[in-house]
Amino acid sequence: MKKIFIIIMFLTFNTQGFSLENFFDKAKNKYDKEKYEDSKFLFQRNIVFNPKDAESYLYLAKIFNKENNEAEEEKNLNTVLLLEPGNEDATYMLMKINLKKSNYEKVKDLLNTFTIICNNLCDKENEIKDSLKDIEPNNES
Numbered sequence: 001m002k003k004i005f006i007i008i009m010f011l012t013f014n015t016q017g018f019s020l021e022n023f024f025d026k027a028k029n030k031y032d033k034e035k036y037e038d039s040k041f042l043f044q045r046n047i048v049f050n051p052k053d054a055e056s057y058l059y060l061a062k063i064f065n066k067e068n069n070e071a072e073e074e075k076n077l078n079t080v081l082l083l084e085p086g087n088e089d090a091t092y093m094l095m096k097i098n099l100k101k102s103n104y105e106k107v108k109d110l111l112n113t114f115t116i117i118c119n120n121l122c123d124k125e126n127e128i129k130d131s132l133k134d135i136e137p138n139n140e141s
Helices: 002-032 036-049 054-066 070-083 088-100 104-117 123-135
Strands: none
Touching (some): 002 036, 002 054, 054 070, 070 088, 088 104, 088 123
16 A cells, blocks of 8 residues: 555656646747747746746746736846846846836946846847947036
């Protein structure tokens, strides 16, 4: 009887591990096919089983960006940065949101971090710097 219990427990945990990965893969597949509602549901489901999965939060932020839901996008980006402070995609996306909100101090702080962590999006650094340059007052006396 004890052996049967152990086998059942083993199969249960083994199946759960597979389903976690399966939710993310299915969600990513739906996202790639631009089925955003379906992928949003699957990413959220993945988060239920794996609340520290920064990738799921990042994709949710991208979906909310496409839906023009800035509040949810920002919330998910902040969660990504909480879980992975060096995530350059989330940092860049958050800088763009804060530029829109005219929160230039926050953009400068994020830009300092972005300069250190950038690997793939380093060309975007100049874009943000140029946006800030246009806004900063010239001290002509």
